[in-house]
Amino acid sequence: MDNLIEIKNLHATIDGKEILKGINLTIKPGEVHAIMGPNGSGKSTLSNVLVGHPAYTVTEGEVIYKGKNLLDMPAEQRSHEGIFLSFQYPVEIAGVSMTNFMRAAINAKREYHGEPTMSAGDFLKMMREKRALVNLDSKLANRSVNEGFSGGEKKRNEIFQMAMLEPTLSILDETDSGLDIDALRIVAEGVNKLKNENTSTLVITHYQRLLDYIKPDIVHVLYNGQIVKTAGPELALELEERGYDWIKNENPA
């Protein structure tokens, strides 16, 4: 099977400071990968670089996604090609309704793929169906994007958007942070329902608990800008038990 994404020797900086120091990571269609690691190891930087955040500069390496050079694409094209980031801190956008926001996103994607604009009726029907997947209140969908949403509502809204956009590669950046157990289950169930043999997921998390719901095939440990350990799901359990110090000791900075 072809690789969905292949990250080779990726180096990246922010404000001149090198955060990623040679990442190598390959994900095949249908796989769930988890990236764990202590604070400041570069987990969020990796997700931001993959979606083309302008604050980060790639200084070395390449990323091949669906056989194309990902780093050449502007952020919106990466989205159209099926990369989705569930933000650690979803942004509030005052005055832009969820409906207008989603309609602009869906129609931009359709235009990119040469498809006609979605009719208002079809669009609203799709909104209703996908909303149900994460129990998102219809009132929230009529409000401004993330404005006045609680932490849990914001994360559910991320998964709702993921359901709307049907990505091929979903990156969940600490989607479990700030969630209570019930919200965590709803979010994880939403993610699982959206999974199929062609879509892949990259879960970035500190803790094992999200991985109880979203079962990874492969677990990586990111430390000091590099992947220092890769193993099966049992690695996450080991980290839960032993913490990160032994990783740090094995890999002095």
Next chain:
Amino acid sequence: MNHEKEYIEIFDRHRQLIEEPCARLLNIEREKAFIKFKALGFPKSNDEQYRHSNVAKLFATDFGMNLGRININASPAELFTCDVPNLNTRQEFLINDSYYKGGNNKKELPEGVLLGSLNDFAESSHELLAPYYNRLAGNGDSIAQFNTSFVQDGLLLYIPRGVEIEETIQIVTMLHSGIDMMSNRRLLIILGENAKANILICDHSSNNNKSLSTQVSEIFLADGAQLNLYEIEETDNNNARLAQLYVRQNSNSRFNHCNVTLTNGFTRNLTEVVLDGEGAETDISGLVINDKQQHTDNRTLVEHRTPRCNSNELYKYILDENSTAVFAGKMLIRPGAQQTNSQQTNRNLCLTSCARMYAQPQLEIYADDVKCSHGSTVGQLDENALFYMQQRGIPIEEARHLLMFAFAGEVIDKIAIDAIRDRLHMLVEKRFRGELNRCKGCTLCK
């Protein structure tokens, strides 16, 4: 640079020509105003009120003035066609400074309502209008005095007590001339006790010559009167507008004003509201969208003279390219104006490093039991929001439009009349997309 001298000469030389077609009331006030103008001259560069708006230099152009009241043979219907459906308004026209009756007005006005040429009514209803005309602008600055000195016509709306006009009255002001042209126009709006009206003023220009208009409006709201006044400027880069709006509100009256500067050249809008009766409420707002070398200066004064009045103020600016703008808003709470509720908000977006915003919120309070707040910010589009939208596949230009549209929407949503609000949302969107060329609606421009 002493351009006032030229105008003083013009006035002295053509005094008879100016006064001859005009009502006695206009000429009585003209006499007083001209003495004041002679003493004051045009605003100087060290005048704090005009510090960022060099008004004196506007008068350097050799403008034509139609003092002889030559009929320009303009047909409002040909110059202006309103292309927005469902905007069922009653149209009245001020072309240059002359009143023209609209063609679409089939409905009879309620009894006692006076709507039409200010000069004609000043002649026929001198006793009725004398207590109002120039009572507020009479103490105004040199531009107000200049306007009163040269004004020959304008529009009057008088609504007697208890009368409500449901239909929105749309006043279309237009500059139309083959030469560089100045026009000095006047609006006088008087609402009796509990009278109600909605007014939409559309300020257009319909040629490519340089133009300068001074517009002085005086509004009197008696006890319980309610007025919604919406103003949209859609002129062009060659146009200069010096507008002054004076409002006096009595007890429990309501005034809602929204002033939208959509396209323009040089604009200075002065808005002064005096709350002179318990329980009066005023809500004034403005939206400015500027680019190129455009300049817009909004100055407001809300004066609370009596207890238990509310005022609310919201002005938002979006400045692109090399545009410059000013917001200077003052809330003045007089002694005895207890239990005042007063709020002022000014938010500005500068989209380029060349755009300049001068913001000056001011609060003067002389009463001790009041609730007053003000805030002003200048910033750029939220980078995080832009990236968030891009990640969802929205192209950066579209994302910028969505954010600007949302920013502007807060002001437009204050408009209480659905058709006008929808129209403005549409016009603002077109403006951001660069699809709005000069004045929409003028057949001459199409």
